[in-house]
Amino acid sequence: MTMTATTLPxxxxxxxxGLGFTPEDSLVxxxxxxxxxxxxxxxxxAAPSLAHPAAAARWAIGHARTGTRCEGIIAALYTHAPAxxxxxxxxxxxxxxxxxxxxxxxxxxxxxxxxxxxRHQAAGTRxxxxxxxxxxxxxxxxxxxxxxxxxxxPFAGPDDAAARIEAAAPDTPYEAAAEWTALLDSGRHPVxxxxxxxxxxxxxxxxxxxxxxxxxxxxxxxxxxxxxDRLVGLLLGRTGARPDWARIDRAENVxxxxxxxAPDGHRAGALTFLGWIAWxxxxxxxxxxxxxxxxxxxxxxxxxxxxTRLIGQGELPEVAKDPGIAYHRR
Numbered sequence: 001m002t003m004t005a006t007t008l009p010x011x012x013x014x015x016x017x018g019l020g021f022t023p024e025d026s027l028v029x030x031x032x033x034x035x036x037x038x039x040x041x042x043x044x045x046a047a048p049s050l051a052h053p054a055a056a057a058r059w060a061i062g063h064a065r066t067g068t069r070c071e072g073i074i075a076a077l078y079t080h081a082p083a084x085x086x087x088x089x090x091x092x093x094x095x096x097x098x099x100x101x102x103x104x105x106x107x108x109x110x111x112x113x114x115x116x117x118x119r120h121q122a123a124g125t126r127x128x129x130x131x132x133x134x135x136x137x138x139x140x141x142x143x144x145x146x147x148x149x150x151x152x153x154p155f156a157g158p159d160d161a162a163a164r165i166e167a168a169a170p171d172t173p174y175e176a177a178a179e180w181t182a183l184l185d186s187g188r189h190p191v192x193x194x195x196x197x198x199x200x201x202x203x204x205x206x207x208x209x210x211x212x213x214x215x216x217x218x219x220x221x222x223x224x225x226x227x228x229d230r231l232v233g234l235l236l237g238r239t240g241a242r243p244d245w246a247r248i249d250r251a252e253n254v255x256x257x258x259x260x261x262a263p264d265g266h267r268a269g270a271l272t273f274l275g276w277i278a279w280x281x282x283x284x285x286x287x288x289x290x291x292x293x294x295x296x297x298x299x300x301x302x303x304x305x306x307x308t309r310l311i312g313q314g315e316l317p318e319v320a321k322d323p324g325i326a327y328h329r330r
Contacts, residue, residue, distance in 0.1 A: 003137050008117050009128035011106055013135035014038060015076055017143045020283055023078045027089065029060035032072035032105055033323075040064050040321060043285050046079040053092035061096050063314055066321055072103035078110045090118060150278070150286050152293060153259035155267075161196070162263045168193070168200035174222050176207035177214035184215070184250045195261045202258075202269025208303070209235065212276055215251045216243040237280055237317020242325035252277050268298035275307060281327040282320030284311045 005011050015030060016022050018041045027049040031039030042064045049056035061073060075093045077086050086109040094104045107118040116123045129135060155161075171179065180198065183190060190198055201207040213219060213234035220230040233239040255270050255277075262270055275290030288311060294304035319325050 003134060003141075005134050007132060007134075008106070008108075008115075008120070008122055009124060009132040010134035011074060012076070012108065012110070012115065012126075012129035013132045013138065015041065015074070016129065016145045017135070017138045019043060019285075020144070020281075021146050021286070023076075025080075026078045026285075027056060027060060027093075028076045028078070029064040029093065030074040030076075031064045031070040032074060032103075034069040034071045037323070038074070039070060039323060040066065040282070040316075046077065046081070049077075050079065050081055050085055050089055053089040054096070056089065057092040057096035059314060060093065061100065061102070063316065065100070065102065066316070070102065072105050073097045074106045074108075075104060076106075076108040076110060080112055083109065083116075087118065149289050150274070153256050155260065155263050157261040157263065161261060162266060164193070164196040165199045165203070165262070165266050168197045170201050170204035170207050171197075173206040173210035174219070176201040176204075177210040177219055180211040181214050181247070184247050184254065187250070189254060189257045195258055199258055199262050199266055199270065202273065203266065205303075208269050208273070212273055215248055215277075216280065217241060235276075237319040240318065240325075243280065243319055243327075245327055248277055248280065248327075264297060266297075268294040268301045268304065271297060272301065272304045272307070275304065279307060279311065280317050280319065282316060284316070287311060 005014050015028055018030065018038060019028070023043060025046040027044045027046055029042045031041075033039045040063070042060050044056055044060055049060075060075075064070070064073060073093070075090055077090055079086055090107045090109065094107065097104045104119065106120075109116050109118065110126065112126075114123060114125050158164075170176065180201070183194075183198075201211060209231065210219065213231050216234045216237070217239060219234075220227045230239075237243070252274065255274050258270050259267060271290050271294035275287040275294065278284070278290060279287035288308060291304040291308045294301045295308075320327070
């Protein structure tokens, strides 16, 4: 279903639903494609962006225009900083866009209670976005705006959970992936010894990587020459094919259940998996939160550190850049 933004609050609603959360202390750049549709949404922390406006503008626009037929930009700065500081950053975004031949259609400064739009010299309240017609349409279609920081799942398992995870021997990578995808496709949630065996697999590097890759798409046959390339392509979203988003959604739900069974020191695998899902969907902010929790649980956790480094370098999965195969948030 095609939805049209006709008012300035509609565009703020579109940004929230496009990101999947209400941004705070953030610079957001949204690509406007040649056919008028909104494309990639890029978010940066506001504080370093305000301190280094030119660099922030280059990074935001450079990544927003990647992978789309981009002809313009919508910028929104969510900050409690003074208006002159906010306007300086938004002007830097406009200069960078114009240097690249892009039109800045809208430039919002959104404060604690209200917003101003600099191109049209308009202003309003933050509540107007949530009261807008487009926000209501998106909610009716099933779109949900969550908190910017994803909620953690506290441990609620038995006292001997750690011992049971440590006693469970990890499966081989292909066995772990096959059991995992069978569970996801069944619609069940793991309980008891099954949950502890999956957590043991997530603690082991190769089984975990195969489980993550198999969530996005089919693994190659064991022993084939292209197995390594296919695995990396699935992990990094470089296959050119549409991932199995329904399976990924189910994985997110199952991982939440697993975290409830995972005590401290045994959570990093599931936390990193959830971060990978967020990153695959194009939500790097949420991904970084999950990876930071994984690092806190198991300092030096390598996969979380690797993916954090990729995000720091501005890397997004190819699947998040291609509107034809990207995740459409519900």
